[in-house]
Amino acid sequence: MSNEIAPQSSNETELTDKADEQAAVKAKLKAEYKELAIQGLWKNNPGLVQLLGLCPLLAVTSTVTNALGLGLATLLVIICSNATVSAIRHWVPKEIRIPIFVLIIAAFVTCVQLLMNAFTYGIYQSLGIFLPLIVTNCAIIGRAEAYASKNPVKQSAFDGLMMGLGFAIILLLLGVIREILGQGTLFDGANLLFGEWASVLRIEVMQLDSQFLLAILPPGAFIAMGILIALKNAIDNYIKNKKVVDTEQVIERVRVNFDS
Amino acid sequence: MSDKIDTTQTKSEHKKSQLTMAVSKNTKILALFAIACTLAVSLVSELTRDRIKIQEQQQLLRTLHSIIEPSRYDNDIANDCIMITAPELGSNNVKTAYIAKKSGQVVAVAMTSTAPRGYNGNIDFIMAINIDGTVSGVRVLKHQETPGLGDKVEIRKSNWINSFTDKKMLSESDSRWAVSKDNGMFDQFTGATITPRALVQGVKNTLNYFNSNKSILLATPNACGKAVLASTATTKLLINETANE
Numbered sequence: 001m002s003n004e005i006a007p008q009s010s011n012e013t014e015l016t017d018k019a020d021e022q023a024a025v026k027a028k029l030k031a032e033y034k035e036l037a038i039q040g041l042w043k044n045n046p047g048l049v050q051l052l053g054l055c056p057l058l059a060v061t062s063t064v065t066n067a068l069g070l071g072l073a074t075l076l077v078i079i080c081s082n083a084t085v086s087a088i089r090h091w092v093p094k095e096i097r098i099p100i101f102v103l104i105i106a107a108f109v110t111c112v113q114l115l116m117n118a119f120t121y122g123i124y125q126s127l128g129i130f131l132p133l134i135v136t137n138c139a140i141i142g143r144a145e146a147y148a149s150k151n152p153v154k155q156s157a158f159d160g161l162m163m164g165l166g167f168a169i170i171l172l173l174l175g176v177i178r179e180i181l182g183q184g185t186l187f188d189g190a191n192l193l194f195g196e197w198a199s200v201l202r203i204e205v206m207q208l209d210s211q212f213l214l215a216i217l218p219p220g221a222f223i224a225m226g227i228l229i230a231l232k233n234a235i236d237n238y239i240k241n242k243k244v245v246d247t248e249q250v251i252e253r254v255r256v257n258f259d260s
Numbered sequence: 261m262s263d264k265i266d267t268t269q270t271k272s273e274h275k276k277s278q279l280t281m282a283v284s285k286n287t288k289i290l291a292l293f294a295i296a297c298t299l300a301v302s303l304v305s306e307l308t309r310d311r312i313k314i315q316e317q318q319q320l321l322r323t324l325h326s327i328i329e330p331s332r333y334d335n336d337i338a339n340d341c342i343m344i345t346a347p348e349l350g351s352n353n354v355k356t357a358y359i360a361k362k363s364g365q366v367v368a369v370a371m372t373s374t375a376p377r378g379y380n381g382n383i384d385f386i387m388a389i390n391i392d393g394t395v396s397g398v399r400v401l402k403h404q405e406t407p408g409l410g411d412k413v414e415i416r417k418s419n420w421i422n423s424f425t426d427k428k429m430l431s432e433s434d435s436r437w438a439v440s441k442d443n444g445m446f447d448q449f450t451g452a453t454i455t456p457r458a459l460v461q462g463v464k465n466t467l468n469y470f471n472s473n474k475s476i477l478l479a480t481p482n483a484c485g486k487a488v489l490a491s492t493a494t495t496k497l498l499i500n501e502t503a504n505e
Contacts (some may be wrong), residue, residue, distance in 0.1 A: 062407070094284045100293050107297035111304040118308035121315040127500075213408045 033158055035188060040162025046139035047170030048232050053137035058221035059173060062182065065189045067175030069123040071168030073112050075161070078140050080108045082160030085148040092149075101144045102135075109135045109149060114116045122192030169226065177224045181215035184208040324358060326415070327388040328368050329399030330408055333360035339368075342480040348469040350374030350462055351382060356484070357477065360388075366478055368396050369470065375462025379454045380404040383413070387424070387463055389470050398424045403455075410455035420447065420456070429467050437464040 046052045055072075060066045086102050092100050118126045134140070143163050148156035179186060184206040190198040195241050214220045235243065273490025287441065318480050320338050328337075344355045350373055357371040383403040388396035398421050400413045409454040412418035423446055439457050448456045470477070 091289070093289065093382045094287050095282075096290050099290060103293050103297045107301050108299045114301075114304050114312070117316065118311035121319060216407045242275075 027154065036155065036159045037162050040159065040164075040166045041169070042166075042232075045127070045166040045232075046142075046163055047167050048229055050139065050142070052139035052142060052223075056133055056137065057174070058218055058225065060127060060130050061174035061178055061221055062173055062216050063179045063189060064172065064175040064187050065123065065193050066126055067171040068168075069116075069127055069193050070134075071125075071164075071171040073116065073131060074134055074140070074171075075139060075164030075168050076112055076132055077105065077108045078143060078164040078167075079138055079157055079160040080105050081105045082143055082148040083153055083157040084108075085144040085154045086151060086156035097149060098141075102111065102147075103142055105140055105144070106135050114172075119238070120193055123191070126189070126192060139163060169174060172220060173228060174224050178215045178220055180205050182212050182220070183216070261281060269276055296395055323386060323399055323401075324360075324388075327386065327399055328360050328370060333367050335359075335361040340482055342477065343483045343485045344371070344477070346469060346473075350376045350465065359478075359482075363453050366391055366502055369477065370396075371470065373403065373466040373468060375458045377454075377461065378405055378451065379410050379458070380406070383455070383459055383462065385459065385462065386468055389467060393427055393467070394428045394470055395424045395463070395467065397422070398459075400459070405455045406452065409449060409452040411457060412452070413455055414459040418449075420449070423447065424463055429464070429471065431469055432471075434464075449483050468495055 015206075040046075044050060047057055056070055056074075060070050081101075085101055109132060112134075112156075113124075116131065131180075143160060148157050151159070176186065179188065184204065186203040186205055187201040190201040194201075206234055215224075269275065271397050310344040317338055324337055331390055337360050340361065341358045344357055345352065346355070349355050349371070355372045355376070356375075357369050359366055360368045360370065368388050368390045370386055372386045375383040375385065382402050383405070384401045385398055386401055390396050399415060400421065403411070403413065405411050405413065412420055427437075427445075435443065436445045436458060439446050439448040439453060439460055441448055441453055441472050442457070444460065446456060
């Protein structure tokens with residue numbers, strides 16, 4: 001009898017151990033996903049911090065529709081390329097990894113380009129050369145090399161999603177700023193991207209007698225980008241200062257306690 | 261001594277073979293990936309080809325309809341065309357002219373052409389000319405003019421381009437065919453004279469070319485019907501299907 005009981009109890013402890021381990025792994029994974037999200041969307045944003053892929057970022061953001069089109073295309077490419085690079089990471093020798101990454105990214109970009117040509121012809125035409133130029137967007141090969149080639153598929157795809165979202169958000173912000181300042185509208189030409197129903201999305205924010213040229217031309221993009229980066233840095237500084245103040249306060253309290 | 265030399269030789273040979281093995285292995289892997297990527301791309305290309313063709317055709321028809329009233333012709337205009345190469349049309353590229361016919365009679369011709377002296381290079385446009393020599397309509401197809409200034413030649417930005425409609429050449433050197441700054445009948449834009457000047461000149465040249473070569477152009481046999489015939493049958497089916505959906 002006793003013989004039977006003993007292994008049972010040890011089994012139970014094993015089980016609880018396993019459950020604990022699983023919980024720990026899960027918590028670790030959760031923390032990792034959270035960290036990936038923070039890195040992609042804020043701390044290491046490809047547009048604002050890494051300043052990668054500036055060429056399309058500055059060139060196509062003259063309207064929200066164009067920005068959204070390119071943002072979605074880049075997002076799709078970076079998720080697919082990250083997942084694929086991660087899936088094949090054990091079979092790719094170190095020496096030839098870069099050409100293989102470039103091959104994969106180029107293949108995905110070409111596929112996205114063909115699909116956009118087939119289904120969203122108008123936006124394909126207005127994005128022009130910047131769609132195939134996604135291949136040279138360093139943010140994508142950067143993520144493939146820095147993250148996806150060393151991590152499992154799920155995390156890599158998530159990393160791609162967050163980096164792509166971070167990039168798309170910056171594209172959108174620039175698009176909103178430049179379209180409002182330049183033309184006084186929002187979502188002008190959205191029907192090119194989503195089909196005819198989307199023409200109702202067009203908003204006339206303010207009536208401009210003539211277009212504000214600076215905002216539409218590339219210098220306007222540079223200025224708006226600079227302001228966005230400054231804003232991000234200001235927010236970071238504000239948070240940092242606040243943290244410092246908090247810790248100082250804690251120290252003061254300790255002193256008061258000590259004195260009394 | 262000889263033994264030693266032998267061993268070093270074999271060692272170096274061994275190293276070499278290792279290196280060549282690694283190189284050949286890497287080459288094979290790289291080739292495999294290249295083949296896989298090519299296969300994937302060609303698959304997607306194959307799947308989207310018909311759809312892209314339809315989109316292009318629809319775009320073409322939309323443009324043609326905007327410069328020639330659809331009720332004025334009854335032939336399949338997108339597949340009734342001739343190819344022209346003439347330096348008078350602004351560049352040495354092959355230009356396409358679509359022929360609009362009503363019950364067999366030519367009503368108008370829509371020609372692609374180029375205005376070479378834009379502010380930022382060539383301006384490609386398509387213009388429809390009625391058989392009596394009046395302009396039915398002009399649309400700019402491609403340009404790199406300054407946004408906000410020169411891009412008013414696009415119909416999306418301004419309807420200036422419609423000022424060509426119903427205009428006619430009185431003689432081969434009609435002085436009215438210029439911007440108003442050069443005492444012509446077409447307005448220029450504030451801050452951009454070069455773009456409208458180039459376009460007016462381009463339209464004028466194309467019109468002159470059409471007037472002096474009309475009989476030759478209209479006698480040229482259809483150039484785009486045969487090659488596209490097979491594919492248009494399927495695309496038309498698809499157009500109808502999508503319309504039904």
